[in-house]
Each structure stands twice: as structure tokens, then as C-alpha cells.
Amino acid sequence: MLTLTPDHFKGRKLQTLVENQTTHTLNHAEMHIFETHTEANQVLLKFKDPVLASMISGKKVMHLNGLQPFDFYPGESVVLPANELMCIDFPEARRHNATQCLALTFANDKLLQTITLLNERMPKQDGKEWNMTDYNFHFSNDVAIEHILQRLLFIFAENHPSKDIFADSLMQELLIRILQTESKDLHLQKTKGGCTNDRISFIIKYIQEHLTEDLNIDQLSEKAYMSESSFYRIFKNEIGQTPNEFIIEERLKLAETLLSQNKLSVKEAYLSSGFNSFSYFCRIFKKKRNLSPSEFKEKNRRTITW
Numbered sequence: 001m002l003t004l005t006p007d008h009f010k011g012r013k014l015q016t017l018v019e020n021q022t023t024h025t026l027n028h029a030e031m032h033i034f035e036t037h038t039e040a041n042q043v044l045l046k047f048k049d050p051v052l053a054s055m056i057s058g059k060k061v062m063h064l065n066g067l068q069p070f071d072f073y074p075g076e077s078v079v080l081p082a083n084e085l086m087c088i089d090f091p092e093a094r095r096h097n098a099t100q101c102l103a104l105t106f107a108n109d110k111l112l113q114t115i116t117l118l119n120e121r122m123p124k125q126d127g128k129e130w131n132m133t134d135y136n137f138h139f140s141n142d143v144a145i146e147h148i149l150q151r152l153l154f155i156f157a158e159n160h161p162s163k164d165i166f167a168d169s170l171m172q173e174l175l176i177r178i179l180q181t182e183s184k185d186l187h188l189q190k191t192k193g194g195c196t197n198d199r200i201s202f203i204i205k206y207i208q209e210h211l212t213e214d215l216n217i218d219q220l221s222e223k224a225y226m227s228e229s230s231f232y233r234i235f236k237n238e239i240g241q242t243p244n245e246f247i248i249e250e251r252l253k254l255a256e257t258l259l260s261q262n263k264l265s266v267k268e269a270y271l272s273s274g275f276n277s278f279s280y281f282c283r284i285f286k287k288k289r290n291l292s293p294s295e296f297k298e299k300n301r302r303t304i305t306w
Helices: 006-011 108-121 143-157 163-192 199-209 217-223 228-239 243-260 267-274 277-288 291-306
Strands: 020-025 029-036 039-043 052-059 062-063 070-072 076-080 087-089 099-106 137-140
Touching: 006 062, 006 143, 029 143, 039 099, 039 228, 137 143, 137 163, 137 291, 143 163, 163 199, 163 228, 199 217, 217 228, 217 243, 228 243, 243 267, 243 277, 243 291, 267 277, 267 291, 277 291
Parallel strands: none
Antiparallel strands: 020 029, 029 099, 039 087, 052 076, 052 099, 062 070, 062 087, 076 137
16 A cells, blocks of 8 residues: 655645645656545546546545546556546545545656557557557556555655656656556456457457466467467567466456355365465465455455444
């Protein structure tokens, strides 16, 4: 979970209880920290540049064009195009329990530079090009994005003569990871809708339908009509994960679903989700979910009971 740094509080002035704003400016980006200390509804916010908004603490309810209203929690982000209006509710903000969020705006030249680099060095399959999202995209941060955002929180707030240089490389990595996260989401949405007319979406659908079977790169690359090296490279470029990492993630999702239903034991959920080592299953589940399978099952059982 993201945390504000001591340097932020040194320069911050609390002037309003609703969306108190502290801004840090660099050459290619601005970071705005918003803090709300009282319950509020229908607060409007808009930026002239594309923006990444990430929750730090508390809860918001977001009303965005093209999306159903959704609860917005720490560990989540949303990317919005330039001049996109946000309408925000703060149901839990209190004077001593602030709702905090960062908004990171990207200069167009930095965006274009990163997208051009991606298209030159990591072109998508079948001649498609990378482009910045032109719609509102809500997602959960992975570990890498969370770490980058925490580092940027520190860099923007600190007083260092080289912080523009430090931030530039991190901003580029952040943009690439966001684009890969969006690409992965688009492929997953295609498979949900039954559309698998490109090779990566077809392979994702195949993996999801055969999670309990033995899956390997040789088999998957053959089904994608690619060499192993090309398949591995293209899959990782577009999804931001290796095929094996994606398979493990999908098996963990299946195990979570099975454990949530409270009908299967932990061992039965392990056997039904495609893992071939119980100790590995328990270890990777704990690493990725911060709970053991047994703890997850018990927590979910208590939630349902209450």
C-alpha cells in the first residue's frame, strides 16, 4: 500500500477539508496529492493532460464516463484521458482519517516518446500499434506498479537537483507497464466476449479452458503457430508477464474462486486448479495473496457468515 513521505508533509499546507491539493512539478509531469478530511459528495475534478489517479488511503466512490460507479481503494488506479471529468464521493473521509489519492499527469511529449519507443522495440503482433488509452481504465496495481508509484512519491517530494533524471526513467517504465496492463485487460475482455481472432487472445482462452492440464511453452507456441522464442517474446511484450506467470495467476484465481465457495477443502481446491505440488501451491498463494490458502478460506467463511 502506498504511503506519503515525510518530505510531503514538510511542504504541505492544509487549506481545505475537501481535496486539499499539494502539487510537485517536474519537467515532464506533475504529481498532485489530494487529501479529504470530511465526508463529501459529487466533488468534480478534471486535468488538462492524461492522468493516472492512484488511491493511497481511505475510500472513494468514482463516477466516470463509460463505467458503472465503483468503490476506489488503496492498491487501485484509474487512467483517464485529458479533460475527462471525474465526479467523486468521499463516504468515509474524516478529520483524523483522511482519504488520500495521488494524481500523476503526463506531458504529451513524454507519452509520445514512450509509445514510439514501444512500437519500435516491442511491436505488437499482427502489425497493431501501441497507443495510450482514450477511455477510462480502472485496474488493480501489480507489485511493480506499486513500487514505482511509491518511489515517485519520494522523488517528487524530495529536494534533489537530479530528481528530473530519476523520475524520467521511472515514468517511462510506469507508462510501459500501464500500457501492458491495459493490453492484457483488452485480451481478457475479448476472451470473455468470445472473440479470439488474434493469436494472443486465442492462447489466453486456451489456457483458461485447460488450467487443470499440463501446459508448456512448446505446446502453446505450436497452437499459436509461432516459434517458441517469438511466442514467448510477443506474449510477454503484450501481457507484461511470461506465459508461465500468466498460467500461475489464472490457476490462483481459480483456486480463490473454489476456496470462496467453501465447498472444497484446501487440498481439493489445489487439485482442482492445476497445480502439481501442494507445497508450491501454498507457498505461491501466500506470496501473491499475503494469506495462506487456509487463512483465505477462513477469512472468506467469516465474511459470508457475518
